[in-house]
Amino acid sequence: MICVIDSETGSGDGDEMAAIDDFNERLRNAGQLIMAEGLSSPRASAVVDNRGGAGLVSPGPLLDSDQYVSGFWIVESPDRDAALALAAEGSRACNRVVELRPFYGV
Secondary structure, eight states: OEEEEESSTTOOOHHHHHHHHHHHHHHHHTTOEEEEEEOOOGGGOEEEEOGGGOOEEEESOSSOOSOEEEEEEEEOOSSHHHHHHHHHHHHHHHTSEEEEOOOTTO
């Protein structure tokens, strides 16, 4: 999973969005794109804790931070080096810092 880190939601300009579309198309054509999506602002989130049937719902993000995950790509890659190369391409396309994180057990 390649997470896009930003300080605001929907901040990509026209050139960045075109580069992201091109990157998505390259991933799609290579059979590597599983899913890509932008995320709403953390202000739109809710924290839910139903451990033990507590039924607690709190508005807002779990952690208050200036930067957060504003979107992501879920991609297939044969190994970590190939995934790092894709993350570097994604970072360049969206002009943002990205975080590469493998799924647990993969």
